[in-house]
Amino acid sequence: MSKASGKTPGDGKGKQPGAMSPELRPLTIGILAIITCAAFEAMAVVTAMPSVARELSGESSYGLAFSMYLTASLLGTVVAGSWCDRRGPRPALAVGMALMILGLLAAGAAPVFWLVTVGRAISGLGGGFMIVAVYVVIGRSFPQQAQPVVFGWLAAAWVLPALIGPVVSGFVTEKFGWRWVFLGVAPVVLAAVVIVWPKTRQLGPIGAPEAGSARAQTLRGLALAGGVFAAQWAVVRLADTEAPGAGLVAGLASLALAGIVVVLLVLPALLPPGTLVLARGLPSVIATRGLVNVAFFGTEAFIPLMLVSSRDISAGTAGLTLSAGALGWSAGSFVQARVTFERGWLLVAGSSILSLSLGGFALATAVEAPLWVLAVVWGLSGFAMGMTLSSTSVLVLKLSPTTEQGRNSAALQISDQLGGVIGTAGAGALFALLHDDGNPGHVPTFVAIWLALWVSTAAGIVSGLRGARASDAAPTSTPSKSMEGTVPA
Template sequence: MTTASATSVDSGPTPPDETDPGGGVLTGRYRALTLGIVSVVLLLAFEATAVNTAMPVAARQLDGLPLYAFAFSGYFTTTLFALVVSGQWCDRRGPLRPLFTGIAVFGAGLVVAGAAPGMWVFVAGRAIQGLGGGLVIVALYVVVGRAYPERLRPSVFAAFSSAWVLPSIVGPVVSGAVTDHLGWRWVFLAVPVLILLPLAVMGPALRRSEREQPVLKGAEFDRRRSRLAAMAALGAGLLQYAGQRLDLIGLLPAFAGVALLVPAVLGLLPAGTLRAARGLPTVILLRGVAAGAFFAAEAFIPLMMVTQRGLSPTLAGLTLTSGGLSWALGSWLQGRPGAEPYREAMIRWGFLLTAVAIAGAALVLVPAVPAWVAAAAWGVGGIGMGLTVASVSVLMMKLSTPEDAGANSASLQMSDALGNVLLVGLSGVLFSALGGGSVAAAHGGAEGSGSVGAFTVIFLTMTGVALVGALLGGRVRRTA
């Protein structure tokens, strides 16, 4: 494939199945490693659920509602660059260094965001978080590809999804209580303390696993790929900035963003990704389509519940809890014995369920519809995403050679980040253009004055994107 890293390994890693001692991900040699890497996902999950709950309050108090979407998409913009760096770093030296470095940078971004005096500094903190998150997530995927046999990888990805269960339940409650009584800043400033637990749990297990792997050759970084990654991040940032201006002056950064982003994406993703070529290119593409549609809608659900239905930050955040719980269920289902022949069907049904969920959440904009309908709809969407994302990840690993594991994992995560950047950014443009940026603060059950039309257009657009994903789901397997 064209995006394979320029690095290599001594005769390639030994396929894990050849030395597989049997058992599950929580037995024998895999127990400590599984607990370690899942603890990292647990940290990322808690941060995400806490931020979703606190974000509407933070944006209002920083007078930054017009930049609301930017606070989410800014994270994924810098992730675009970090993903490529992490993929090459992992292929060259193994996943330990990018993993630990990413956790440290992620924590630094939380501190910057929590101490931000204004919305632009807050967005900068989120961007720093994106750098750390990009390093971490690729490293985790490489750990799975190098340390686990193929038969256990669906279970590992299911464990990743299960790690969202506790944060989905506890995160909104804790974050909402902290936001109400101590202020939204402490939601960000307190999370870095939780970094100490994953570091303590995963360190020995990861080092022991890495010692068992072949020694990687010290090839240089592919500077061309690094430049393309920087171009993609800069281009995405310019497009987001242009979308916030919505005037003739904004056309200049918009054109510059497109000129940077398009060739960068073509050079970084597998050949045929943008035209949904069969096999790995479509697998990579669908990750971005799924993530972009789901998370673009999810970013606006708490704001909708606060401004349109008068819910508190805690209750608005809890609306998303059902999605975290059911995501774990969907991921568990795809990892059951005998599920492998149905990968394609699970991906297509996953997209259909996601489309139903996004459209269902939009029904809450009708005053006669109970607010709990949004939570019920998001539970359906979680099942769909669990089926889709885990199945796509399994197929990516199956279609990758050991030497390409880091590069393909980076491509998969880049597609995820790019889908978020473009579709969350598009949602932000629609939100501002249709009057959503003038949403008033809402407390004590008083309904906000935001534009119902802005929310409606966002949800219907993302429903359409999810349906496109369902149509493309049949192209994940190569033709015979």
């Protein structure tokens, strides 16, 4: 593949190759290896976190360990978007790997909970670099008709980690201690990147965005991550403080408000115009990604804690519920790769199914339904996410010219991660406000969290409807127009 042309294999040569054709098979396997390792890291860490919080007395800051990972990912994503357009995906992939490993080692060695949170933030920064690099590799290496299949396989790559990740993590946590969950994942991440590294040598830069523009994007990314951090830290600190004085309340409230204002000021420049008002086409596709993430990841972060504290079951058994969600996610992604109708309508269907399943999960939690019921309902939530998120990935690449796939992929990941931050930080703040130290398994506290998060699924349905016509649009050859990506409202 020519560095200058940026064409996918088979361009102008008749039938285009599939994802497992001889010329693409090594790259496909390498990408799947990276996602498999990332999936194992996610499933293992989520399963171990209740034990981490209990040993290091970090229950009140539990949500920060997840939201800070995503907050740092925002910064990594913004920087990686322009970096991949200027230099190709290889530098971002290498730096992302190094940071993720460093963060895992730091969290595994942490003597106090806030250092675990710092380690998670470092890993999140690396994860932001790596995911944008992977998206750019897919967009530039695979023909358009093969991309839904690739994204389907990426979701399928979660199956094995979903099945063995919680079991292995629970076993390691109970027999050897939670630290080895973090320390043991680090070499696995290294091995995955080593596999794909030689296959990305030909993916050099296509365009050269202006240096001033790249610097501006980086500064916006710093401001966004800083604003998000300030807001979530202030909210959690306020909720966690018993009988705070008027001065502390005013200070923390002002800090939270300032953080929110900063986010609202810089976010529009990092997303396609119209994203925040759900303009049709690309903006609403990206907005849908964020809205469903609010509900799903905010809920997922607290499922193990709810099961361990309210039902006194082992960490490994609690993690099996997450396995059901991952398996459902893979099934949903498998289905979306085989649809024959307009792909945009999968956003509506996925958001609707997520709304119903999350409401059912709140009800099942409230009546203390058997564990298998929770697993089935959460599996349905995962099915909705697999169908929705894989479709947003395909649509964004379809609506993006080659020279801006890095930037638009970064915008999609910003929405993805910001949704996760809002969901986990909001759930964490609500948990810190409502939980009782004397009764950490208080079921109504978790039900209140699920219902609060459910609201975003309704907004996701509206956004999905607005983005349903996205695939009618085509990427324009003018780079400045590609970020609009809209059809007439």
